Amino acid sequence: MSADDKAALQQQCMGDFTTFCGDMPLEDGPETQACFEKNMSKLSPSCQGAIQSYKQGKKG
Structure with missing residues (x-):
């Protein structure tokens, strides 16, 4: 996973992370x-x- 991918994941999920x-x-x-x-269905x-x-990139 590149640094950009990780940054995007953190940016997209920060609110969900804080909530759940x-x-x-x-x-x-x-x-x-x-x-x-x-909590995937609630994210x-x-x-x-x-x-x-992220998962697809990790497998590839």
Whole structure:
């Protein structure tokens, strides 16, 4: 994942992170990923899109 991709993901998901995972450390750790996965259906469309792009890029 490039720095630009990571910045975009953080920018798109910061509000969702604060709402759903605000008690988590602000890093891309397993707990944070699990929190986003658990709340995926409640996340904003832009954040969901950024996560999907991130996952696709990670596999490729």
